[in-house]
Amino acid sequence: MSVKDCGHHHDERRRRNWRILACLVFLLFLILFTIFLVWIILRPAKPRFILQDATVYSFNVSSPNFLTSNIQVTVLSRNPNNLIGVYYEKLDIYASYRNQQITLPTSLPTTYQGHKDIVVWSPFVYGNNIPVAPYLAVALSQDQMAGMVLVNIKINGRVKWKVGTWISSRYHLYVNCPAYIAFGNRNTGIPVGPAMKFQLAQGCSVDVGK
Helix, strand or coil: CCHHHHHHHHHHHHHHHHHHHHHHHHHHHHHHHHHHHHHHHHCCCCCEEEEEEEEEEEEEEECCCEEEEEEEEEEEEECCCCCCEEEEEEEEEEEEECCEECCCCEEECCEEECCCCEEEECCEEEEEEEECCHHHHHHHHHHHHHCEEEEEEEEEEEEEEEECCEECCCEEEEEEEEEEEECCCHHHCEEECCEEEEEEEEECEEEEEC
16 A cells, blocks of 8 residues: 555545544534523523411420420412423421421422412421430520520422423422521410411522432
8 A cells, every 4th residue: 555545544534533523513512502592491490489477386495405396387389480390299398496407307298380380388397305406405595585586497309390291300409498486575476376376478598409
């Protein structure tokens, strides 16, 4: 084989490699453009949560470091999307104080939320003689004596997105709703038998991720 033939084969191979590279770049561009186009059309947005109210039936710190509580909360979720539905799966709701869980988790029912729909849950979060760290028991007692306790109502679970007949894989949902519970002044709440109901209308932080 002559040097000229070798050079010709080398040029052909180089042109073939460039064509393959160009095809791959075009394919990547097409995929990214399709994703961008779908995003522009759908405008996906996270669900929005609001903690509407909390009815406190019991909230007592006992010796040495135990907390007994029973709170009914009303949580509203709104789907802001025009073309995307939301499946809520395996949602658990519970209360925490200074990042320590202070009630047992309560399961929320599996729910489908259509476009622009609103879903309302009114579960009880409770726990009997839940052990808390000693410094938390002291802080809780001090907050109660001061007349105000910040309790965070949290929801953890999974969601799926639905567009037409297509349903996505599962994503993790994290919701955090601050609830300021007043003690001592009954004028700040609405008596409901032995309980006290607090109108909150508090927005919640929402994170969705893999």
